[in-house]
Amino acid sequence: QSVLTQPPSVSAAVGQKVTISCSGSSSNIRNNYVSWYQQLPGTAPKLLIYDNNKRPSGIPDRFSGSKSGTSATLDITGLQTGDEADYYCGAWDSSLSAHVFGTGTEVTVL
Amino acid sequence: EVQLVQSGAEVKQPGESLKISCRGSGYSFTNYWIAWVRQMPGKGLEWMGIIYPGDSRTTYSSSFQGHVTFSADKSISTAYLQWSSLKASDTALYYCARFPCSGGSCYSEYWGQGALVTVSS
16 A cells, blocks of 8 residues: 555646646655656656656656645646556655655546 | 666466566666566556665565565676565566665666566466
């Protein structure tokens, strides 16, 4: 059972914006950095955001991350059909001394 | 170019042992943690733990402690995940990932392609 909670699914039309939330606690999100991952169908996950809001090289600026208190958010703007995937947040949990992933969110492009 | 290449799919019977591998290239293998992540069929990502190939230090998630073993051979830039006695519930995709972790900044940066393990009688 994950300690980071995400909505099971979100959807929006092509070109619109979706926001995915990730809710945690003081032992993970509040006091550590958040990362986000995209998993396209049938492929390995890919790092989208690290250290709350940094993008690895090659990740378009349509993807942005933020954090406030015990919650984090991934925004995807200019939604494209190729963005249909599962998205996961992640963070180190200081109480567990382990990394934890969120429950995952399926993004559907209408 | 950083790459993590995992061994192929495995089909095993309950009670059998198994060791899968993850070979790193394009970077200094001994200087980064390697994480193992499980994804059961149709389910989300589960962090199993990490190994530091430089000195084979390990940290296991409590959910996996005692059920799996991490090891590494730095001479061939390869990390391993092994089971001594597989169960049907070990059926899953297993990923390795380069896992920089320092001062609360910990994330899976580069991922292997995944190794499917099927345990069935």
